[in-house]
Structure formats: C-alpha cells, structure tokens
Amino acid sequence: MPELPEVETTRRGVEPHCLGRTVKQLQVRDPRLRWPVPDTLAPALAGLVITAVERRGKYLLFRTEKGSLLVHLGMSGSLRVVAAGAEPGRHDHIDLLLDSGLSLRYHDPRRFGCFLWQAPGEVHPLLAHLGPEPLSEAFDGELLYRFSRGRRSPVKNFIMDGTVVVGVGNIYANEALFLSGIHPGRAAGRVSPARYLRLADCIKRVLTSAIEQGGTTLRDFVGGDGKPGYFAQQLYVYGRAGQPCKACGTPLRERRLGQRSSVYCVTCQR
DNA sequence: CGCTGACCCTGACGGC
DNA sequence: TGCCGTCAGGGTCAGC
Known part of the structure; x- marks a missing residue:
C-alpha cells in the first residue's frame, strides 16, 4: 500500500x-x-x-x-x-x-x-541515481522546469521518474496534476516555469497532508489492523473516473499513460 | 540520452 | 459456481 x-x-x-x-x-x-x-x-x-x-x-x-x-x-x-x-x-x-x-x-x-x-559508507546502487526528496528544499518548480527541457513524454510520467524527484507515485501524481491544473498528458517540455512552480507546490502539499493523515494510524503498528490512513484522504481524481469533477462537475476522464491509469478533468486541466 | 514495453508476483473483481 | 481476462498504490532493465 x-x-x-x-x-x-x-x-x-x-x-x-x-x-x-x-x-x-x-x-x-x-x-x-x-x-x-x-x-x-x-x-x-x-x-x-x-x-x-x-x-x-x-x-x-x-x-x-x-x-x-x-x-x-x-x-x-x-x-x-x-x-x-x-x-x-x-x-x-x-x-x-x-x-x-x-x-x-x-x-x-x-x-x-x-x-x-x-555496506557502511556506501550508497547502494539502487539509491545512487535518485532525485531529490519532494519535501526538501532541493525540490522546487525551478528544478522541474530545468530538467524537463526537451522532454516529450507526458508530464505525469516525468514527475513519477525517480531520477527527477523521488516518491511521487500514481495516486499523488494524479492528485497534484489536478490541483495544479495541468493535463497529465501534456509534454513535460511544454509546461511553463510558472506552472512548474505551482506543480512542485502541489506535490509538496498533497504529500504533506497525506503524511499527516497517515499519522493518525501510527498507534496501529502494534496490534491493530494497520489499515493505511490515506483512504480517508479526500481524493479529487484518483479512482473517480466517470464521476463529476469536484471543482466543475465535468465527468472525469481516464487514460493510460506509461501503463498507469491517469484520471483528470478536461475542463480544469490543460 | 530519452522513451517504450516487458517483467517481477499474487489477489480482487467483473463479465460471461 | 467457476473460469478468464484485466487491473492494482512499486521499480528496474533491455533495447530501440
């Protein structure tokens, strides 16, 4: 989970x-x-x-x-x-x-x-090429803009690329793109600096609030059933294909990008 | 170098 | 009821 x-x-x-x-x-x-x-x-x-x-x-x-x-x-x-x-x-x-x-x-x-x-003093090969932590100061819209130049694949794939930034999985990629008003299929290299600032901000916000909600289940790590807390979170698009956009009412669309389902609002996201 | 698709597994679910 | 295809929140890797 x-x-x-x-x-x-x-x-x-x-x-x-x-x-x-x-x-x-x-x-x-x-x-x-x-x-x-x-x-x-x-x-x-x-x-x-x-x-x-x-x-x-x-x-x-x-x-x-x-x-x-x-x-x-x-x-x-x-x-x-x-x-x-x-x-x-x-x-x-x-x-x-x-x-x-x-x-x-x-x-x-x-x-x-x-x-x-x-081994002590070593960085495992799996960790060696990872991008910055999304909640660190090293991650911001300027970095997204800089790394995205010339990239033609969808911006959603781009923010899920661990060499760009770590820890942005499918759920939160969908949510952050909705919150920032960016269409998931837009080419990464064709997103403006201002919109990348907004996107980086939304990624931080959505992850931070999800961590806060996860915190409510901490006590369950001993004993309990250990259900993850994020189901309680208000999701705007993930898992809501066909249902009305919470902002404008337009039915949400679903499309597969990079073998992962993407849900978005054609009115709110461009 | 960037990008696509295959692959690693089990389990849940919907359609027939 | 059972069988079958599809899909699932991860990521690496080969090959073009």
Missing part, C-alpha cells in the same frame, strides 16, 4: 521500536522478493544495534554501525510490529527479531519489495 506517505508513516511507526535495539535474528521464511534476499543478510545483521531508521524516497534504511538494512515495500508490502513468536500468516515472509521481544514483520503478497544490505 505504499506511496511515500505510507512509507514515511511506516518509518515513524517502527522507529521508536527499533532505536537502540539489538537485532537478535533476521528470519527469512521466503527469500523470493524482487531480488532474492541474500544468504549473507541474516548473518550480517545478527547482533547489530539499530542506530537510526531513515527513509530515502520509498526505501527504508535501518542503520547500524556496521552497515544498513535496505528495505522496499514494493506494491503490496508492509512492516508491522508484532510480538516475537507470533504465528506468521500467509505472505509473512520475513521477521526482524529485536532484543525487546518484539519483531518487525514483513508481509508482501506480490513480493515486489526487497531486503538488501548496504
């Missing part, structure tokens, strides 16, 4: 359970993820103290002094805090057992996620 707000919500949820804790064991019940979980990962992690839980784009980094555990939740992954020894269910592929008696349980039906090792 992870877009950036869900990953950040996960990070905030698991962080207090991890900081200062020693890894007792990494139990890998099924190593067949996007890339196979390396045999060397469990031995490498055993006995290490987690010093920080960070996020880079949609990747989570569990830092220790000897290296970091790199986790991605893919499309269907989740991390929950459970009591050690709790019976694993279907698709509960990995447990990270901590010395507190709790463990982080990784659940991922589609197995598009990953558990990898990052």
Whole structure:
C-alpha cells in the first residue's frame, strides 16, 4: 500500500521500536522478493544495534554501525510490529527479531519489495541515481522546469521518474496534476516555469497532508489492523473516473499513460 | 540520452 | 459456481 506517505508513516511507526535495539535474528521464511534476499543478510545483521531508521524516497534504511538494512515495500508490502513468536500468516515472509521481544514483520503478497544490505559508507546502487526528496528544499518548480527541457513524454510520467524527484507515485501524481491544473498528458517540455512552480507546490502539499493523515494510524503498528490512513484522504481524481469533477462537475476522464491509469478533468486541466 | 514495453508476483473483481 | 481476462498504490532493465 505504499506511496511515500505510507512509507514515511511506516518509518515513524517502527522507529521508536527499533532505536537502540539489538537485532537478535533476521528470519527469512521466503527469500523470493524482487531480488532474492541474500544468504549473507541474516548473518550480517545478527547482533547489530539499530542506530537510526531513515527513509530515502520509498526505501527504508535501518542503520547500524556496521552497515544498513535496505528495505522496499514494493506494491503490496508492509512492516508491522508484532510480538516475537507470533504465528506468521500467509505472505509473512520475513521477521526482524529485536532484543525487546518484539519483531518487525514483513508481509508482501506480490513480493515486489526487497531486503538488501548496504555496506557502511556506501550508497547502494539502487539509491545512487535518485532525485531529490519532494519535501526538501532541493525540490522546487525551478528544478522541474530545468530538467524537463526537451522532454516529450507526458508530464505525469516525468514527475513519477525517480531520477527527477523521488516518491511521487500514481495516486499523488494524479492528485497534484489536478490541483495544479495541468493535463497529465501534456509534454513535460511544454509546461511553463510558472506552472512548474505551482506543480512542485502541489506535490509538496498533497504529500504533506497525506503524511499527516497517515499519522493518525501510527498507534496501529502494534496490534491493530494497520489499515493505511490515506483512504480517508479526500481524493479529487484518483479512482473517480466517470464521476463529476469536484471543482466543475465535468465527468472525469481516464487514460493510460506509461501503463498507469491517469484520471483528470478536461475542463480544469490543460 | 530519452522513451517504450516487458517483467517481477499474487489477489480482487467483473463479465460471461 | 467457476473460469478468464484485466487491473492494482512499486521499480528496474533491455533495447530501440
């Protein structure tokens, strides 16, 4: 269920359970993820103290002094805090057992996620070419404008390109384009500087408010059902094809761009 | 270098 | 009821 707000919500949820804790064991019940979980990962992690839980784009980094555990939740992954020894269910592929008696349980039906090792002082190849964080000052409309020159593919594909900016998934790309009044199919190189300023602003706004909503489910990381909070969010276009635009009433259209569904209002977005 | 499509998987859902 | 095609919020990679 992870877009950036869900990953950040996960990070905030698991962080207090991890900081200062020693890894007792990494139990890998099924190593067949996007890339196979390396045999060397469990031995490498055993006995290490987690010093920080960070996020880079949609990747989570569990830092220790000897290296970091790199986790991605893919499309269907989740991390929950459970009591050690709790019976694993279907698709509960990995447990990270901590010395507190709790463990982080990784659940991922589609197995598009990953558990990898990052050596100390190194940046994993998967992270090496990532663009700026959308909520950082390094990301703004000026950057979008500069990087988009000469690009003929749709602006929606452009803002979902992780080398441009990380963490803008399909839901929030659709929402941000609606809020900024830009048609998702417009060529990235044909969007004006002023509109890119607006778009960058909308991306920040929509992600920030989604993270705030995700925060309401933090307590559910121990026990509870762990439903992601963003369903509660007011979505303007995502999942609303055929329904009236909330701004003008025009029925929303749907179209596939880069193999992903795009929903937009032909009146409000140009 | 930019862009397109294939691919990695399971599960839910709609139509017949 | 069951079978089949389609789609799903991720991202990488080969090939043009």
